[in-house]
Amino acid sequence: MKPKLIYQKLYTAFGPQHWWPGETPFEVMVGAILTQNTNWQNVEIAIKNLKKAGALTPDKLYKINHKKLAALIRPAGYFNIKAKRLKNFLEFLHGAYNNNIKRMASCDVKLLRGQLLSVNGIGPETADSILLYALNKPVFVVDAYTRRIFLRHKLIKKDFTYDQVREFFMDSLPREKKLFNEFHALIVKLGKDFCLKRKPRCEICPLG
DNA sequence: GACCAGGCACATC
DNA sequence: GATGTGCATGGT
Helix, strand or coil, X not given: CCHHHHHHHHHHHHCCCCCCCCCCHHHHHHHHHHCCCCCHHHHHHXXXXXXXXXXXXXXXXXXXXXXHHHHHCHHHCCHHHHHHHHHHHHHHHHHHHCCCHHHHHCCCHHHHHHHHHCCCCCCHHHHHHHHHXXXXXXXXXXXXXXXXXXXHCCCCCCCCCHHHXXXXXXXXXXXXXXXXXXXXXXXXXXXXXXXCCCCCCHHHCCCC
């Protein structure tokens, strides 16, 4: 089955997913870091805490100290390391773009991806999530579900690097941000609902 | 109580 | 280059 057909089947089965769940591009960026290896529900609690503290803007978060930040994002897990990662990102956002996200969004994708990857704590998936869901760039986001599902369907190999998986999809699909946005969200939906490690439900999976 | 979740960096061989 | 490990909470 080709990627495009898989996409169509998932879209027919699940409909639009309305990703990323976040009110502003900055909130999406923060969420992308907080959700690393973490259930989204836990991230939502952390984001709610940040909002309640009035800290969910580039300027406020840039100024807040590590201890306070860690306490606010505690429910998202790995709170010490994530506080540090957020700080690294905020340092970059401030230094490179003076906290101006619109200006950042007007830059070239390749440049942005390189910059994001150079921030300690931002790896390929987080970078691509930010590019796609916060900055509206047409890039494909690869995550654990993507690997699990497409390995099972024999479209990728086990030893593919992140970039190899990413290229496979970007080369076999039209490079449209809307498509990449929906596809990744649908993959996560499928992964959560049907491909859990302990109780895979392939018999009722829309992909068969 | 074990297992899992929308990763990443770093140590060691 | 490959493989292993620490980071940590909340839901099932």
